[in-house]
Amino acid sequence: MNFFEEAREFVRNILVWVYFLVGFSFLFFLLPLDHSFSVIIFEIIKHDLLPSGVELMVTNPLSAFLAQIQISFLLAFLATLPIFLYKMMKYFLPALYEKEKKIIFWILFPSISLFFAGCTFAYFFLIPITFEVLYPYAITIGAVSFFSVGEFISSVFGFMMAVGVMFLLPIFMAFLNFLGVVDRDFWMSKWRYALALFLLFSAIITPDGTGITMVILVVPLMVLYGSGMIISRR
Numbered sequence: 001m002n003f004f005e006e007a008r009e010f011v012r013n014i015l016v017w018v019y020f021l022v023g024f025s026f027l028f029f030l031l032p033l034d035h036s037f038s039v040i041i042f043e044i045i046k047h048d049l050l051p052s053g054v055e056l057m058v059t060n061p062l063s064a065f066l067a068q069i070q071i072s073f074l075l076a077f078l079a080t081l082p083i084f085l086y087k088m089m090k091y092f093l094p095a096l097y098e099k100e101k102k103i104i105f106w107i108l109f110p111s112i113s114l115f116f117a118g119c120t121f122a123y124f125f126l127i128p129i130t131f132e133v134l135y136p137y138a139i140t141i142g143a144v145s146f147f148s149v150g151e152f153i154s155s156v157f158g159f160m161m162a163v164g165v166m167f168l169l170p171i172f173m174a175f176l177n178f179l180g181v182v183d184r185d186f187w188m189s190k191w192r193y194a195l196a197l198f199l200l201f202s203a204i205i206t207p208d209g210t211g212i213t214m215v216i217l218v219v220p221l222m223v224l225y226g227s228g229m230i231i232s233r234r
Helices: 003-030 037-049 063-095 098-134 136-140 149-166 169-179 191-205 212-233
Strands: 055-057 146-148
Touching (some): 003 037, 003 063, 037 149, 055 149, 063 149, 098 169, 098 212, 191 212
């Protein structure tokens, strides 16, 4: 099979997933007609995460519409992620050796679990605390607390995705060891630098003056770093 045939087969696998992604997005946005699934999810997120005393506002006629589209697309992405992974594995696995296939399976399922664990951790712990801590500052200066619909959805899902990717740290560490980029003792000797980097990064993505959310994020990251050291040494 030449390059163009390979490219055509790859695009064909991707397009199948894209069709499912678009289809699920429309389903979540339109059904049921009187109260779509995306609206139901939005109300759950608003109930769980919107701080008391803070009002959501629509800054332009498209804000609410685009917010529902965004929720529908993200939900469709999560729902069709198994299809995407199946199509990619179907395309790449025939070209791999048996040992490489085992490594792919070893990485794939822990990575999915860690990513969703990070998203869950952000949703139930980091985001509520961050919002509850930051918004009272508006009261101290006599300002009215508002949150635009688009920014609210983007903040929630962006935070969840960022923390989900950060939770992939042990896989990243073990993969670098497997490739021979670093030796197995590298991570043990650099844990102080890792701690300083985690503190800096957590302070940036959790703008909380009290440092509470920063510590809440750093602790699991250090646990993940320790797990990565153990996996790398094995």
